Amino acid sequence: MSPARTGRRVIRRVALSGAGLALAVVVLAPYVVMVCTALKPEGELRMTPPRLTPIQWRPGNVLEVLGDPSFQGWLYASLVVALTSTTIVVLAATPAAYYTARHRFPGRSAFLLVVLVTQMFSPTALVVGLYRQFFDLGLVDTYAALILTNAAFNLAFAIWILRAFFASIPREIEEAAAVDGCGRLRTLVQVVLPLSLPAIVTAVIFAFIAAWNEYIVALTLMADPARKPLTVGITSYVTAYVQHWNHLFAASIIAIVPVVVLFAMIERHLVGGLTAGSVK
Amino acid sequence: MGRWRALLWLGPSLALIAAVVLYPAVALVRASLSRYSITGVHQGSVGAANYARLLEQEALPTVVANTVLWVAAIVLVTVVVSLGLAQLLNEDFPGRRLVRWALIVPWAASVIMTSKLFVWIYDYYFGILNHALLALRLVTAPVDWLGNDATVMAAMIAVGIFVSLPFTTYVVLAGLSAIPGEVYEAARVDGASAWRTYWSVTVPLLRPALLVAVVLNVIYVFNSFPIVWTLNDRNPGFAHDTMITYMYKIAFKSSLRDVGLAAALGVVNVLVILVAVLLYLRTVSWREAEA
Numbered sequence: 001m002s003p004a005r006t007g008r009r010v011i012r013r014v015a016l017s018g019a020g021l022a023l024a025v026v027v028l029a030p031y032v033v034m035v036c037t038a039l040k041p042e043g044e045l046r047m048t049p050p051r052l053t054p055i056q057w058r059p060g061n062v063l064e065v066l067g068d069p070s071f072q073g074w075l076y077a078s079l080v081v082a083l084t085s086t087t088i089v090v091l092a093a094t095p096a097a098y099y100t101a102r103h104r105f106p107g108r109s110a111f112l113l114v115v116l117v118t119q120m121f122s123p124t125a126l127v128v129g130l131y132r133q134f135f136d137l138g139l140v141d142t143y144a145a146l147i148l149t150n151a152a153f154n155l156a157f158a159i160w161i162l163r164a165f166f167a168s169i170p171r172e173i174e175e176a177a178a179v180d181g182c183g184r185l186r187t188l189v190q191v192v193l194p195l196s197l198p199a200i201v202t203a204v205i206f207a208f209i210a211a212w213n214e215y216i217v218a219l220t221l222m223a224d225p226a227r228k229p230l231t232v233g234i235t236s237y238v239t240a241y242v243q244h245w246n247h248l249f250a251a252s253i254i255a256i257v258p259v260v261v262l263f264a265m266i267e268r269h270l271v272g273g274l275t276a277g278s279v280k
Numbered sequence: 281m282g283r284w285r286a287l288l289w290l291g292p293s294l295a296l297i298a299a300v301v302l303y304p305a306v307a308l309v310r311a312s313l314s315r316y317s318i319t320g321v322h323q324g325s326v327g328a329a330n331y332a333r334l335l336e337q338e339a340l341p342t343v344v345a346n347t348v349l350w351v352a353a354i355v356l357v358t359v360v361v362s363l364g365l366a367q368l369l370n371e372d373f374p375g376r377r378l379v380r381w382a383l384i385v386p387w388a389a390s391v392i393m394t395s396k397l398f399v400w401i402y403d404y405y406f407g408i409l410n411h412a413l414l415a416l417r418l419v420t421a422p423v424d425w426l427g428n429d430a431t432v433m434a435a436m437i438a439v440g441i442f443v444s445l446p447f448t449t450y451v452v453l454a455g456l457s458a459i460p461g462e463v464y465e466a467a468r469v470d471g472a473s474a475w476r477t478y479w480s481v482t483v484p485l486l487r488p489a490l491l492v493a494v495v496l497n498v499i500y501v502f503n504s505f506p507i508v509w510t511l512n513d514r515n516p517g518f519a520h521d522t523m524i525t526y527m528y529k530i531a532f533k534s535s536l537r538d539v540g541l542a543a544a545l546g547v548v549n550v551l552v553i554l555v556a557v558l559l560y561l562r563t564v565s566w567r568e569a570e571a
Contacts, residue, residue, distance in 0.1 A: 016373035023365065024382035030442075031385055033408055034397050049414075050406045092292035099289035111290055118301045120557045121550075124503045124524055126301070128531050128539065128546045129308030135320060136307075152300030155293055213390040216505050220532060231392050238396065245400055252393040256385075263388035264381050271454040274447070275492050275564075
């Protein structure tokens with residue numbers, strides 16, 4: 001390769017890296033404000049002119065939030081709702097995904113269509129109906145209502161991801177298991193599922209994050225301050241009467257960091273599950 | 281026999297969808313045809329009266345116009361910007377992984393927390409945005425971004441774009457990586473310029489991915505609740521609400537607390553989404569063969 005072309009390539013790579021860096025800075029800038037504000041002492045929140053960085057860094061804010069019994073209650077609610085609804089999603093989606101990947105039967109197409117439509121409907125548009133339903137069932141202010149709602153609306157993504165993966169596993173492996181005397185369910189559990197771990201991990205992480213971040217149903221159904229999940233609970237750090245922005249953002253960081261790490265793990269598989277029907 | 285076995289395997293999913301998606305949809309329609317006391321007690325059927333009252337609401341034309349602006353502006357800008365971002369992330373350069381991870385943050389973070397963050401950034405007195413704009417001499421006096429009728433919608437739309445960019449960029453990126461390299465090779469042999477290649481080769485081949493991105497974004501952005509709910513928090517009335525936040529205020533917040541009226545608007549919202557879903561199915565040409 002000629003020196004001129006090598007030089008052009010280097011310049012191109014440097015320019016691309018520069019553009020990438022600029023993009024990262026723009027995308028992360030708001031969250032830098034979040035981190036800096038979370039680490040400011042109370043007195044530095046209302047300074048004019050405002051400063052980006054704290055004069056006195058106060059990581060103690062994070063410990064204060066972690067030690068706040070209210071925060072612990074919200075964290076517990078978020079964990080209970082996200083973990084339980086994710087478990088239900090996997091238990092319900094796995095057999096459905098496996099059966100539709102391996103068998104043609106009357107109603108299969110209709111079933112997949114219904115699943116796709118539920119994916120498009122976030123609980124938001126149905127929230128008045130959901131409220132009426134849980135009100136009539138006496139389930140307002142219960143974890144059960146949040147668990148069921150999250151499980152139902154996060155089911156579709158798991159079915160798509162798992163179904164695509166199951167379909168890619170060669171049938172011969174299962175036929176061999178059948179020859180060895182495995183029933184259909186045992187084949188699924190002992191042969192197919194261990195092979196499908198990447199897809200299951202993707203489905204689990206996605207369902208967990210979606211439930212963890214859910215806001216509108218929790219806002220509507222949960223009146224008891226002790227049972228609110230994080231998304232709703234932490235907003236009480238800043239109201240018309242108190243403005244603990246540092247605590248609000250310290251709590252936000254505790255809620256955001258784990259899910260960003262989890263999300264990065266499944267980054268490659270996300271688009272396939274979210275644009276179901278269009279990606280083969 | 282086969283039918284029953286299928287029911288066994290699909291049963292848990294079907295039960296969940298029936299109980300928590302279909303049933304609330306029925307409850308929503310039923311509520312839209314009923315009257316409720318202010319405490320939420322069912323007081324009998326009223327036929328289509330709630331729908332008639334919905335049309336008489338003074339705020340409705342503004343709310344519908346806001347919704348159209350909200351969806352159109354966010355989806356348009358998001359898709360155009362995502363085309364550029366995806367093009368960049370499709371190239372190989374040092375640090376690309378880190379940039380992709382950075383782009384994940386607004387996607388993974390709870391939208392309500394990002395919305396609260398922007399309330400703080402936009403703050404009239406203590407927000408960093410006014411401070412930065414003043415320092416750069418882009419404004420001569422601080423702007424009350426969220427309190428001023430002229431700026432609040434644009435401020436909210438900017439946040440909407442910010443949180444929609446990652447997903448859209450990733451969809452376009454998936455579309456770009458599906459274009460075979462030989463196509464570009466052929467364009468190069470034909471002596472096409474980079475710009476010409478982009479418009480004549482890349483964009484037409486990206487069409488399916490772009491359509492998917494547009495329709496899914498229309499659905500997501502129409503359904504979006506936390507941004508308007510949070511950033512428009514302190515403004516009284518419905519002057520900056522979308523059909524979703526207006527519905528929510530009618531049902532749960534304003535002095536109205538009118539379940540029947542809110543349900544009627546809820547049914548309209550569901551129909552809007554259904555139309556978009558049908559568009560999506562057409563876009564991806566949903567067929568049994570592909571199912």
